[in-house]
Amino acid sequence: MNTPILETHSLGRDFKLPRASVTAKQQLRHAVVDVNISINAGDRLGIVGESGSGKTTLAKLLLRLDQPTSGSVNFMGQKLQGADMADFRRQVQIIFQDPRSSLDPRMAVEQIILEPLECLNFSQNHQARIDEVLQQVELDLVIRSRYPHELSGGQRQRVAIARALAAQPSVLVADEPVSALDVLVREEVLQLINRLINQLGLTLVLISHDLSVVAQLCDKVAVMQHGRIIESGATQSVFGNPQHQFTRELIAAVPQLPTLK
Amino acid sequence: MKFLEVNKLTIKFGDKTVVNNLSFDLAAGDRFGVIGESGSGKTMIALAIIGLLPDSASFSGSIRLDGEELLSLGDKQMSAFRGSKVSMVFQEPLTALNPLMRVGKQITQPLRNHNRLSARERLARAIELCASVGLPDPEQTVRAYPHQLSGGQRQRVGLAIAIACNPKLLIVDEPTTALDVTVQREVLQTINELVKQHSTALIFISHDLPVVSTMVETIAVMQSGNCVEQASMSALFDQPQHEYSKRLVDLARATQNRFTTFTTKATS
Numbered sequence A: 001m002n003t004p005i006l007e008t009h010s011l012g013r014d015f016k017l018p019r020a021s022v023t024a025k026q027q028l029r030h031a032v033v034d035v036n037i038s039i040n041a042g043d044r045l046g047i048v049g050e051s052g053s054g055k056t057t058l059a060k061l062l063l064r065l066d067q068p069t070s071g072s073v074n075f076m077g078q079k080l081q082g083a084d085m086a087d088f089r090r091q092v093q094i095i096f097q098d099p100r101s102s103l104d105p106r107m108a109v110e111q112i113i114l115e116p117l118e119c120l121n122f123s124q125n126h127q128a129r130i131d132e133v134l135q136q137v138e139l140d141l142v143i144r145s146r147y148p149h150e151l152s153g154g155q156r157q158r159v160a161i162a163r164a165l166a167a168q169p170s171v172l173v174a175d176e177p178v179s180a181l182d183v184l185v186r187e188e189v190l191q192l193i194n195r196l197i198n199q200l201g202l203t204l205v206l207i208s209h210d211l212s213v214v215a216q217l218c219d220k221v222a223v224m225q226h227g228r229i230i231e232s233g234a235t236q237s238v239f240g241n242p243q244h245q246f247t248r249e250l251i252a253a254v255p256q257l258p259t260l261k
Numbered sequence B: 001m002k003f004l005e006v007n008k009l010t011i012k013f014g015d016k017t018v019v020n021n022l023s024f025d026l027a028a029g030d031r032f033g034v035i036g037e038s039g040s041g042k043t044m045i046a047l048a049i050i051g052l053l054p055d056s057a058s059f060s061g062s063i064r065l066d067g068e069e070l071l072s073l074g075d076k077q078m079s080a081f082r083g084s085k086v087s088m089v090f091q092e093p094l095t096a097l098n099p100l101m102r103v104g105k106q107i108t109q110p111l112r113n114h115n116r117l118s119a120r121e122r123l124a125r126a127i128e129l130c131a132s133v134g135l136p137d138p139e140q141t142v143r144a145y146p147h148q149l150s151g152g153q154r155q156r157v158g159l160a161i162a163i164a165c166n167p168k169l170l171i172v173d174e175p176t177t178a179l180d181v182t183v184q185r186e187v188l189q190t191i192n193e194l195v196k197q198h199s200t201a202l203i204f205i206s207h208d209l210p211v212v213s214t215m216v217e218t219i220a221v222m223q224s225g226n227c228v229e230q231a232s233m234s235a236l237f238d239q240p241q242h243e244y245s246k247r248l249v250d251l252a253r254a255t256q257n258r259f260t261t262f263t264t265k266a267t268s
Helices: A055-062 A082-091 A109-119 A126-136 A141-145 A153-166 A183-200 A211-217 A235-240 A245-252 B042-050 B075-081 B103-114 B119-132 B151-163 B181-197 B209-213 B233-238 B243-267
Strands: A006-016 A028-035 A044-049 A070-075 A092-095 A171-175 A203-208 A220-225 A228-234 B004-013 B016-026 B031-035 B057-065 B086-089 B169-173 B201-206 B218-223 B226-232
Touching (some): A006 A055, A028 A055, A028 A228, A044 A055, A055 A171, A070 A082, A092 A153, A109 A126, A109 A141, A109 A153, A126 A141, A126 A153, A153 A183, A203 A211, A211 A235, A211 B243, A220 A235, A220 A245, A228 A235, A228 A245, A235 B243, A245 B181, B016 B226, B031 B042, B031 B209, B042 B057, B042 B169, B042 B201, B086 B151, B103 B119, B103 B151, B151 B169, B151 B181, B169 B181, B181 B201, B201 B209, B218 B243, B226 B233, B226 B243, B233 B243
Parallel strands (some): A044 A203, A044 A220, B031 B201, B031 B218, B169 B201
Antiparallel strands (some): A006 A028, A006 A070, A220 A228, B004 B016, B004 B057, B218 B226
16 A cells, blocks of 8 residues: 555644633643544545634644644655655645735745745756746746736736746645635636646645535545544545534535525 | 615726716615626725715715715715615624724614614613624623624624614625635525515625525626626526626536535435
Protein backbone atom coordinates (compact mmCIF):
# COMPACT_ATOMS: atom_id res chain seq x y z
CA MET A 1 0.00 0.00 0.00
CA ASN A 2 1.18 3.48 -0.84
CA THR A 3 2.20 5.89 1.84
CA PRO A 4 -0.38 8.66 2.19
CA ILE A 5 0.91 12.04 1.10
CA LEU A 6 -0.51 13.72 4.19
CA GLU A 7 -1.60 11.91 7.30
CA THR A 8 -2.65 13.02 10.76
CA HIS A 9 -2.52 11.02 13.97
CA SER A 10 -5.00 12.05 16.67
CA LEU A 11 -4.33 15.65 15.78
CA GLY A 12 -5.49 18.25 18.27
CA ARG A 13 -5.24 21.99 18.66
CA ASP A 14 -6.38 23.84 21.77
CA PHE A 15 -6.51 27.59 22.06
CA LYS A 16 -6.23 29.29 25.41
CA LEU A 17 -9.17 31.55 26.07
CA PRO A 18 -8.73 34.80 27.97
CA ARG A 19 -9.12 34.31 31.71
CA ALA A 20 -12.35 35.58 33.18
CA SER A 21 -10.37 36.86 36.17
CA VAL A 22 -6.79 36.63 37.44
CA THR A 23 -7.57 33.68 39.65
CA ALA A 24 -9.93 31.92 37.28
CA LYS A 25 -8.95 28.60 35.79
CA GLN A 26 -7.47 28.73 32.30
CA GLN A 27 -10.19 27.80 29.84
CA LEU A 28 -9.35 26.00 26.61
CA ARG A 29 -11.13 25.96 23.34
CA HIS A 30 -10.69 22.66 21.54
CA ALA A 31 -10.59 23.83 17.91
CA VAL A 32 -9.45 20.49 16.51
CA VAL A 33 -9.98 17.28 18.46
CA ASP A 34 -8.53 13.86 17.69
CA VAL A 35 -8.51 14.13 13.91
CA ASN A 36 -7.20 11.16 11.97
CA ILE A 37 -7.19 11.60 8.24
CA SER A 38 -5.00 10.22 5.55
CA ILE A 39 -4.81 11.82 2.14
CA ASN A 40 -3.38 9.77 -0.71
CA ALA A 41 -1.79 11.21 -3.81
CA GLY A 42 -4.53 12.21 -6.25
CA ASP A 43 -7.26 12.43 -3.61
CA ARG A 44 -9.69 15.30 -3.71
CA LEU A 45 -10.83 15.74 -0.17
CA GLY A 46 -13.51 18.23 0.81
CA ILE A 47 -13.75 19.39 4.42
CA VAL A 48 -17.17 20.81 5.25
CA GLY A 49 -18.75 22.18 8.40
CA GLU A 50 -20.10 25.33 9.99
CA SER A 51 -17.91 28.29 10.78
CA GLY A 52 -16.12 27.65 14.04
CA SER A 53 -16.10 23.90 13.45
CA GLY A 54 -12.32 23.85 13.04
CA LYS A 55 -12.02 23.53 9.26
CA THR A 56 -9.52 26.34 8.82
CA THR A 57 -7.53 25.37 11.93
CA LEU A 58 -7.22 21.87 10.51
CA ALA A 59 -6.02 23.29 7.19
CA LYS A 60 -3.43 25.42 8.98
CA LEU A 61 -2.19 22.36 10.84
CA LEU A 62 -1.93 20.39 7.61
CA LEU A 63 0.08 23.25 6.13
CA ARG A 64 2.22 23.58 9.24
CA LEU A 65 1.20 27.21 9.52
CA ASP A 66 0.17 26.31 13.05
CA GLN A 67 1.57 23.80 15.54
CA PRO A 68 -0.67 21.09 16.95
CA THR A 69 -1.02 20.85 20.73
CA SER A 70 -1.33 17.09 20.44
CA GLY A 71 -0.88 14.46 17.78
CA SER A 72 1.13 14.85 14.61
CA VAL A 73 1.04 15.42 10.88
CA ASN A 74 3.09 13.18 8.61
CA PHE A 75 4.10 14.20 5.12
CA MET A 76 5.05 11.32 2.83
CA GLY A 77 5.31 9.09 5.86
CA GLN A 78 7.79 11.42 7.59
CA LYS A 79 7.13 13.49 10.64
CA LEU A 80 7.66 17.12 9.72
CA GLN A 81 10.89 18.50 11.06
CA GLY A 82 13.11 21.52 10.46
CA ALA A 83 15.34 20.16 7.69
CA ASP A 84 12.60 18.75 5.50
CA MET A 85 10.49 21.86 5.66
CA ALA A 86 11.86 23.40 2.45
CA ASP A 87 10.66 20.50 0.38
CA PHE A 88 7.34 20.40 2.25
CA ARG A 89 6.77 24.11 1.62
CA ARG A 90 7.33 23.64 -2.08
CA GLN A 91 5.10 20.59 -2.28
CA VAL A 92 2.15 21.91 -0.33
CA GLN A 93 0.60 25.24 -1.31
CA ILE A 94 -2.52 27.13 -0.34
CA ILE A 95 -5.16 29.35 -1.90
CA PHE A 96 -6.85 31.61 0.63
CA GLN A 97 -10.42 32.76 0.69
CA ASP A 98 -10.14 36.44 -0.09
CA PRO A 99 -7.51 37.41 -2.66
CA ARG A 100 -7.86 41.06 -1.67
CA SER A 101 -6.19 40.28 1.62
CA SER A 102 -3.96 37.41 0.52
CA LEU A 103 -2.23 39.35 -2.27
CA ASP A 104 0.19 42.12 -1.33
CA PRO A 105 -1.37 45.35 -2.64
CA ARG A 106 2.06 46.88 -3.21
CA MET A 107 3.35 44.11 -5.45
CA ALA A 108 2.68 43.76 -9.15
CA VAL A 109 1.38 40.39 -10.31
CA GLU A 110 4.80 39.28 -11.55
CA GLN A 111 6.38 40.06 -8.17
CA ILE A 112 3.60 38.18 -6.39
CA ILE A 113 4.24 35.06 -8.43
CA LEU A 114 8.02 35.49 -8.32
CA GLU A 115 8.09 35.47 -4.53
CA PRO A 116 7.51 31.73 -3.99
CA LEU A 117 9.93 30.92 -6.84
CA GLU A 118 12.72 32.86 -5.13
CA CYS A 119 11.93 31.77 -1.59
CA LEU A 120 11.75 28.12 -2.57
CA ASN A 121 14.81 28.24 -4.87
CA PHE A 122 12.86 27.12 -7.89
CA SER A 123 15.37 25.59 -10.30
CA GLN A 124 14.02 26.64 -13.70
CA ASN A 125 13.98 30.10 -15.28
CA HIS A 126 11.78 32.23 -13.07
CA GLN A 127 10.46 34.66 -15.67
CA ALA A 128 9.52 31.86 -18.06
CA ARG A 129 7.75 30.08 -15.22
CA ILE A 130 5.70 33.20 -14.42
CA ASP A 131 4.48 33.33 -18.02
CA GLU A 132 3.72 29.65 -17.92
CA VAL A 133 1.56 29.70 -14.77
CA LEU A 134 -0.27 32.82 -15.91
CA GLN A 135 -1.21 30.95 -19.07
CA GLN A 136 -2.25 27.95 -17.00
CA VAL A 137 -4.73 30.07 -15.07
CA GLU A 138 -5.89 31.66 -18.33
CA LEU A 139 -4.72 35.18 -17.67
CA ASP A 140 -3.34 37.47 -20.33
CA LEU A 141 0.36 38.22 -19.95
CA VAL A 142 -0.27 41.99 -19.97
CA ILE A 143 -1.47 41.46 -16.43
CA ARG A 144 2.13 40.91 -15.24
CA SER A 145 2.71 44.56 -14.48
CA ARG A 146 -0.72 45.20 -12.92
CA TYR A 147 -1.42 45.57 -9.23
CA PRO A 148 -4.14 43.61 -7.38
CA HIS A 149 -6.47 46.62 -7.08
CA GLU A 150 -6.51 46.93 -10.88
CA LEU A 151 -7.88 43.41 -11.26
CA SER A 152 -11.38 41.99 -10.99
CA GLY A 153 -12.26 39.55 -8.21
CA GLY A 154 -11.99 36.57 -10.52
CA GLN A 155 -8.63 37.72 -11.90
CA ARG A 156 -7.29 38.25 -8.39
CA GLN A 157 -8.22 34.73 -7.37
CA ARG A 158 -6.58 33.41 -10.56
CA VAL A 159 -3.38 35.24 -9.57
CA ALA A 160 -3.60 33.60 -6.14
CA ILE A 161 -3.95 30.22 -7.85
CA ALA A 162 -1.00 31.01 -10.13
CA ARG A 163 1.13 31.89 -7.10
CA ALA A 164 0.18 28.61 -5.43
CA LEU A 165 1.05 26.61 -8.55
CA ALA A 166 4.26 28.50 -9.37
CA ALA A 167 6.65 26.19 -7.57
CA GLN A 168 4.96 23.05 -8.91
CA PRO A 169 3.40 21.72 -5.73
CA SER A 170 1.85 18.29 -5.46
CA VAL A 171 -0.78 19.21 -2.87
CA LEU A 172 -3.09 22.20 -3.13
CA VAL A 173 -5.04 23.32 -0.08
CA ALA A 174 -7.90 25.69 -0.91
CA ASP A 175 -9.69 27.44 1.94
CA GLU A 176 -13.07 28.65 0.67
CA PRO A 177 -11.48 29.59 -2.67
CA VAL A 178 -14.64 30.91 -4.30
CA SER A 179 -16.88 32.22 -1.55
CA ALA A 180 -15.74 35.83 -2.11
CA LEU A 181 -16.68 35.67 -5.79
CA ASP A 182 -19.84 36.39 -7.76
CA VAL A 183 -21.82 33.33 -8.82
CA LEU A 184 -20.87 33.29 -12.50
CA VAL A 185 -17.21 34.04 -11.79
CA ARG A 186 -17.30 31.40 -9.08
CA GLU A 187 -18.30 28.79 -11.64
CA GLU A 188 -15.43 29.76 -13.97
CA VAL A 189 -12.87 29.58 -11.16
CA LEU A 190 -14.21 26.23 -9.98
CA GLN A 191 -13.93 24.82 -13.48
CA LEU A 192 -10.41 26.21 -13.72
CA ILE A 193 -9.39 24.56 -10.45
CA ASN A 194 -10.95 21.31 -11.65
CA ARG A 195 -9.02 21.43 -14.93
CA LEU A 196 -5.74 22.25 -13.25
CA ILE A 197 -6.10 19.44 -10.73
CA ASN A 198 -6.69 16.99 -13.57
CA GLN A 199 -3.94 18.35 -15.83
CA LEU A 200 -1.28 18.57 -13.16
CA GLY A 201 -2.35 15.50 -11.22
CA LEU A 202 -2.59 17.44 -7.98
CA THR A 203 -3.94 16.34 -4.63
CA LEU A 204 -6.66 18.70 -3.42
CA VAL A 205 -7.81 19.57 0.06
CA LEU A 206 -10.80 21.87 -0.28
CA ILE A 207 -12.36 23.61 2.66
CA SER A 208 -15.84 24.93 2.13
CA HIS A 209 -19.15 25.49 3.81
CA ASP A 210 -20.82 25.21 0.42
CA LEU A 211 -21.73 21.59 -0.23
CA SER A 212 -22.37 22.16 -3.93
CA VAL A 213 -18.76 23.29 -4.38
CA VAL A 214 -17.53 20.16 -2.66
CA ALA A 215 -19.92 18.03 -4.74
CA GLN A 216 -18.41 19.51 -7.85
CA LEU A 217 -14.72 19.13 -7.03
CA CYS A 218 -14.22 16.41 -4.46
CA ASP A 219 -14.41 12.64 -4.46
CA LYS A 220 -14.07 12.39 -0.68
CA VAL A 221 -15.67 14.42 2.09
CA ALA A 222 -15.01 14.88 5.78
CA VAL A 223 -17.71 16.61 7.83
CA MET A 224 -16.52 18.56 10.86
CA GLN A 225 -18.47 19.66 13.91
CA HIS A 226 -17.01 21.11 17.11
CA GLY A 227 -13.48 20.24 15.99
CA ARG A 228 -14.14 16.59 15.31
CA ILE A 229 -14.61 14.77 12.06
CA ILE A 230 -18.03 13.24 12.59
CA GLU A 231 -18.40 11.58 9.23
CA SER A 232 -16.16 10.92 6.26
CA GLY A 233 -16.07 8.86 3.12
CA ALA A 234 -16.73 9.05 -0.59
CA THR A 235 -18.73 12.15 -1.58
CA GLN A 236 -21.32 9.90 -3.11
CA SER A 237 -22.00 7.96 0.06
CA VAL A 238 -21.72 10.85 2.55
CA PHE A 239 -24.10 13.10 0.61
CA GLY A 240 -26.25 10.27 -0.66
CA ASN A 241 -26.58 8.39 2.57
CA PRO A 242 -25.62 10.66 5.45
CA GLN A 243 -25.25 8.82 8.74
CA HIS A 244 -24.89 11.70 11.13
CA GLN A 245 -27.74 14.05 12.06
CA PHE A 246 -25.56 17.12 11.50
CA THR A 247 -24.64 15.99 7.98
CA ARG A 248 -28.33 15.61 7.21
CA GLU A 249 -28.97 19.15 8.48
CA LEU A 250 -26.17 20.53 6.29
CA ILE A 251 -27.62 18.81 3.25
CA ALA A 252 -31.15 19.98 4.01
CA ALA A 253 -29.89 23.56 4.33
CA VAL A 254 -28.81 23.78 0.70
CA PRO A 255 -31.45 26.04 -0.90
CA GLN A 256 -33.76 24.20 -3.29
CA LEU A 257 -34.91 25.81 -6.51
CA PRO A 258 -38.71 26.04 -6.60
CA THR A 259 -39.09 24.42 -10.02
CA LEU A 260 -36.97 21.45 -9.09
CA LYS A 261 -38.70 20.61 -5.85
CA MET B 1 -52.81 52.63 -5.80
CA LYS B 2 -49.59 50.71 -5.34
CA PHE B 3 -47.86 50.92 -2.00
CA LEU B 4 -44.41 51.53 -3.46
CA GLU B 5 -43.87 53.00 -6.90
CA VAL B 6 -40.35 53.41 -8.23
CA ASN B 7 -40.41 55.29 -11.48
CA LYS B 8 -37.43 55.87 -13.80
CA LEU B 9 -35.00 55.91 -10.92
CA THR B 10 -31.49 56.87 -12.03
CA ILE B 11 -28.58 57.18 -9.62
CA LYS B 12 -25.21 58.59 -10.62
CA PHE B 13 -21.88 59.16 -8.98
CA GLY B 14 -20.33 61.91 -11.11
CA ASP B 15 -20.47 60.55 -14.66
CA LYS B 16 -20.88 56.98 -13.53
CA THR B 17 -24.44 55.65 -13.68
CA VAL B 18 -24.96 53.01 -11.01
CA VAL B 19 -28.71 52.58 -11.47
CA ASN B 20 -30.22 53.37 -14.83
CA ASN B 21 -33.90 54.13 -15.40
CA LEU B 22 -35.34 51.55 -13.02
CA SER B 23 -39.10 51.21 -12.55
CA PHE B 24 -41.07 48.76 -10.45
CA ASP B 25 -43.97 48.81 -8.03
CA LEU B 26 -45.13 46.76 -5.09
CA ALA B 27 -48.49 46.29 -3.41
CA ALA B 28 -48.73 45.68 0.32
CA GLY B 29 -47.42 42.20 1.11
CA ASP B 30 -45.61 41.74 -2.20
CA ARG B 31 -42.27 40.03 -2.12
CA PHE B 32 -39.78 41.36 -4.63
CA GLY B 33 -36.24 40.19 -5.32
CA VAL B 34 -33.27 42.06 -6.78
CA ILE B 35 -30.42 39.95 -8.07
CA GLY B 36 -27.14 40.85 -9.74
CA GLU B 37 -23.40 40.65 -9.31
CA SER B 38 -21.48 42.94 -7.01
CA GLY B 39 -21.32 46.46 -8.43
CA SER B 40 -24.55 46.04 -10.37
CA GLY B 41 -26.32 48.70 -8.29
CA LYS B 42 -28.47 46.46 -6.10
CA THR B 43 -27.62 48.08 -2.80
CA MET B 44 -27.99 51.58 -4.25
CA ILE B 45 -31.65 50.88 -4.97
CA ALA B 46 -32.18 50.00 -1.33
CA LEU B 47 -30.30 53.03 -0.09
CA ALA B 48 -32.31 55.30 -2.40
CA ILE B 49 -35.61 53.98 -1.05
CA ILE B 50 -34.56 54.34 2.55
CA GLY B 51 -33.00 57.76 1.95
CA LEU B 52 -29.43 56.84 2.84
CA LEU B 53 -27.68 57.52 -0.46
CA PRO B 54 -24.29 59.15 0.08
CA ASP B 55 -24.16 62.89 -0.54
CA SER B 56 -21.95 62.38 -3.56
CA ALA B 57 -24.78 60.60 -5.39
CA SER B 58 -27.08 62.45 -7.74
CA PHE B 59 -30.44 60.99 -8.62
CA SER B 60 -33.52 61.54 -10.74
CA GLY B 61 -36.89 59.85 -11.15
CA SER B 62 -39.35 59.21 -8.39
CA ILE B 63 -39.93 56.87 -5.47
CA ARG B 64 -43.44 57.08 -4.03
CA LEU B 65 -44.14 55.28 -0.81
CA ASP B 66 -47.75 55.28 0.32
CA GLY B 67 -48.38 58.24 -1.99
CA GLU B 68 -45.51 60.34 -0.63
CA GLU B 69 -42.59 61.28 -2.87
CA LEU B 70 -39.45 60.20 -1.01
CA LEU B 71 -36.73 61.66 -3.17
CA SER B 72 -37.82 65.23 -2.43
CA LEU B 73 -38.13 64.76 1.32
CA GLY B 74 -35.76 66.54 3.64
CA ASP B 75 -33.68 64.68 6.22
CA LYS B 76 -36.12 65.29 9.06
CA GLN B 77 -39.16 64.18 7.12
CA MET B 78 -37.30 61.13 5.86
CA SER B 79 -36.39 60.23 9.44
CA ALA B 80 -40.08 60.05 10.24
CA PHE B 81 -40.54 57.53 7.44
CA ARG B 82 -37.44 55.49 8.13
CA GLY B 83 -38.09 52.80 10.68
CA SER B 84 -41.83 53.29 10.83
CA LYS B 85 -42.82 52.83 7.19
CA VAL B 86 -39.69 51.44 5.61
CA SER B 87 -36.70 49.82 7.24
CA MET B 88 -33.72 47.77 6.27
CA VAL B 89 -31.64 44.81 7.40
CA PHE B 90 -28.02 45.24 6.39
CA GLN B 91 -25.63 42.66 5.03
CA GLU B 92 -23.06 42.53 7.77
CA PRO B 93 -24.62 42.63 11.24
CA LEU B 94 -21.31 43.15 12.98
CA THR B 95 -20.83 46.51 11.29
CA ALA B 96 -24.51 47.45 11.36
CA LEU B 97 -24.80 47.06 15.14
CA ASN B 98 -23.25 49.39 17.69
CA PRO B 99 -20.62 47.36 19.59
CA LEU B 100 -20.89 49.56 22.70
CA MET B 101 -24.63 49.36 23.20
CA ARG B 102 -26.67 46.51 24.63
CA VAL B 103 -28.82 44.99 21.92
CA GLY B 104 -32.03 45.73 23.82
CA LYS B 105 -31.32 49.44 23.64
CA GLN B 106 -30.51 49.19 19.96
CA ILE B 107 -33.76 47.38 19.29
CA THR B 108 -35.77 50.02 21.12
CA GLN B 109 -34.06 52.95 19.44
CA PRO B 110 -36.58 53.16 16.59
CA LEU B 111 -39.34 52.96 19.23
CA ARG B 112 -37.92 56.00 21.04
CA ASN B 113 -37.97 57.91 17.78
CA HIS B 114 -41.42 56.97 16.60
CA ASN B 115 -43.56 56.02 19.60
CA ARG B 116 -44.25 57.50 22.97
CA LEU B 117 -43.57 54.58 25.25
CA SER B 118 -42.24 54.43 28.78
CA ALA B 119 -38.89 52.77 29.42
CA ARG B 120 -40.66 49.76 30.89
CA GLU B 121 -42.95 49.40 27.88
CA ARG B 122 -39.97 49.68 25.56
CA LEU B 123 -38.12 46.93 27.41
CA ALA B 124 -41.17 44.71 27.25
CA ARG B 125 -41.42 45.38 23.53
CA ALA B 126 -37.71 44.63 23.03
CA ILE B 127 -38.14 41.27 24.76
CA GLU B 128 -41.21 40.56 22.67
CA LEU B 129 -39.31 41.44 19.48
CA CYS B 130 -36.38 39.22 20.45
CA ALA B 131 -38.78 36.36 20.93
CA SER B 132 -40.52 37.00 17.61
CA VAL B 133 -37.24 36.86 15.65
CA GLY B 134 -36.35 33.61 17.37
CA LEU B 135 -33.60 34.77 19.71
CA PRO B 136 -33.08 32.36 22.58
CA ASP B 137 -33.79 33.51 26.14
CA PRO B 138 -35.04 37.02 25.24
CA GLU B 139 -34.89 38.42 28.80
CA GLN B 140 -31.14 37.74 28.90
CA THR B 141 -30.42 38.53 25.27
CA VAL B 142 -31.62 42.13 25.50
CA ARG B 143 -28.82 42.72 28.02
CA ALA B 144 -26.12 41.24 25.76
CA TYR B 145 -23.63 43.17 23.64
CA PRO B 146 -23.32 42.26 19.93
CA HIS B 147 -19.93 40.53 20.38
CA GLN B 148 -21.53 38.09 22.81
CA LEU B 149 -23.90 36.82 20.13
CA SER B 150 -23.29 34.46 17.23
CA GLY B 151 -23.51 35.63 13.62
CA GLY B 152 -27.03 34.30 13.18
CA GLN B 153 -28.17 35.87 16.44
CA ARG B 154 -26.68 39.22 15.43
CA GLN B 155 -28.56 39.13 12.17
CA ARG B 156 -31.74 38.35 14.13
CA VAL B 157 -31.08 41.44 16.24
CA GLY B 158 -30.74 43.43 13.01
CA LEU B 159 -34.08 42.02 11.96
CA ALA B 160 -35.67 42.89 15.32
CA ILE B 161 -34.48 46.51 14.98
CA ALA B 162 -35.91 46.66 11.47
CA ILE B 163 -39.35 45.40 12.43
CA ALA B 164 -39.57 47.23 15.77
CA CYS B 165 -42.10 49.77 14.48
CA ASN B 166 -44.00 47.41 12.18
CA PRO B 167 -42.77 48.89 8.90
CA LYS B 168 -44.91 48.41 5.81
CA LEU B 169 -41.85 47.76 3.70
CA LEU B 170 -38.81 45.73 4.74
CA ILE B 171 -35.64 45.81 2.67
CA VAL B 172 -33.09 43.08 3.32
CA ASP B 173 -29.71 43.37 1.65
CA GLU B 174 -27.87 40.05 1.38
CA PRO B 175 -28.90 39.20 4.95
CA THR B 176 -27.32 35.77 4.99
CA THR B 177 -24.07 36.02 3.02
CA ALA B 178 -22.11 36.29 6.27
CA LEU B 179 -23.89 33.27 7.76
CA ASP B 180 -23.50 29.50 7.68
CA VAL B 181 -25.79 27.50 5.44
CA THR B 182 -27.70 25.92 8.31
CA VAL B 183 -28.13 29.28 10.04
CA GLN B 184 -28.99 30.89 6.73
CA ARG B 185 -31.95 28.60 6.31
CA GLU B 186 -33.30 29.41 9.78
CA VAL B 187 -32.89 33.17 9.35
CA LEU B 188 -34.59 33.07 5.96
CA GLN B 189 -37.46 31.12 7.47
CA THR B 190 -37.84 33.71 10.21
CA ILE B 191 -37.93 36.56 7.67
CA ASN B 192 -40.46 34.64 5.61
CA GLU B 193 -42.74 34.04 8.59
CA LEU B 194 -42.54 37.64 9.80
CA VAL B 195 -43.39 39.26 6.48
CA LYS B 196 -46.29 36.87 5.95
CA GLN B 197 -47.61 37.40 9.45
CA HIS B 198 -47.64 41.20 9.19
CA SER B 199 -48.19 41.29 5.39
CA THR B 200 -45.13 43.45 5.10
CA ALA B 201 -43.85 44.15 1.60
CA LEU B 202 -40.37 42.70 1.14
CA ILE B 203 -37.47 43.70 -1.08
CA PHE B 204 -34.85 40.97 -0.98
CA ILE B 205 -31.44 41.79 -2.43
CA SER B 206 -28.99 39.01 -3.20
CA HIS B 207 -26.49 37.66 -5.68
CA ASP B 208 -27.57 34.10 -4.98
CA LEU B 209 -30.44 32.93 -7.16
CA PRO B 210 -31.24 29.73 -5.21
CA VAL B 211 -31.61 31.81 -2.03
CA VAL B 212 -33.79 34.50 -3.63
CA SER B 213 -35.96 31.91 -5.28
CA THR B 214 -37.10 30.64 -1.89
CA MET B 215 -38.07 34.14 -0.73
CA VAL B 216 -39.85 36.15 -3.43
CA GLU B 217 -42.55 36.03 -6.10
CA THR B 218 -41.16 38.51 -8.61
CA ILE B 219 -37.59 39.44 -9.37
CA ALA B 220 -35.52 42.10 -11.10
CA VAL B 221 -32.22 41.04 -12.63
CA MET B 222 -29.61 43.81 -12.53
CA GLN B 223 -26.51 44.00 -14.65
CA SER B 224 -24.15 46.98 -14.41
CA GLY B 225 -26.91 49.36 -13.31
CA ASN B 226 -29.51 48.24 -15.81
CA CYS B 227 -32.50 46.16 -14.97
CA VAL B 228 -32.24 43.61 -17.77
CA GLU B 229 -35.27 41.58 -16.82
CA GLN B 230 -38.27 41.73 -14.50
CA ALA B 231 -40.36 38.62 -14.20
CA SER B 232 -42.20 36.35 -11.84
CA MET B 233 -40.00 33.69 -10.29
CA SER B 234 -41.60 30.90 -12.27
CA ALA B 235 -41.38 32.83 -15.56
CA LEU B 236 -37.71 33.51 -14.94
CA PHE B 237 -37.02 29.83 -14.48
CA ASP B 238 -39.23 28.73 -17.37
CA GLN B 239 -38.19 31.30 -19.91
CA PRO B 240 -35.40 33.66 -18.98
CA GLN B 241 -35.47 36.48 -21.54
CA HIS B 242 -32.07 38.02 -21.17
CA GLU B 243 -28.73 36.35 -21.79
CA TYR B 244 -27.50 37.18 -18.29
CA SER B 245 -30.63 35.84 -16.56
CA LYS B 246 -30.34 32.72 -18.64
CA ARG B 247 -26.78 32.14 -17.45
CA LEU B 248 -27.86 32.62 -13.83
CA VAL B 249 -30.76 30.20 -14.19
CA ASP B 250 -28.69 27.60 -16.05
CA LEU B 251 -25.95 27.77 -13.44
CA ALA B 252 -28.41 27.48 -10.55
CA ARG B 253 -29.98 24.45 -12.23
CA ALA B 254 -26.64 22.84 -13.00
CA THR B 255 -25.45 23.34 -9.42
CA GLN B 256 -28.62 21.86 -8.06
CA ASN B 257 -28.47 18.90 -10.41
CA ARG B 258 -24.88 18.22 -9.51
CA PHE B 259 -25.87 18.12 -5.91
CA THR B 260 -29.08 16.15 -6.25
CA THR B 261 -27.38 13.41 -8.26
CA PHE B 262 -25.56 12.65 -5.02
CA THR B 263 -28.46 13.07 -2.66
CA THR B 264 -31.13 11.21 -4.62
CA LYS B 265 -29.05 8.22 -5.65
CA ALA B 266 -29.13 6.74 -2.21
CA THR B 267 -32.86 7.17 -1.73
CA SER B 268 -33.74 5.56 -5.08
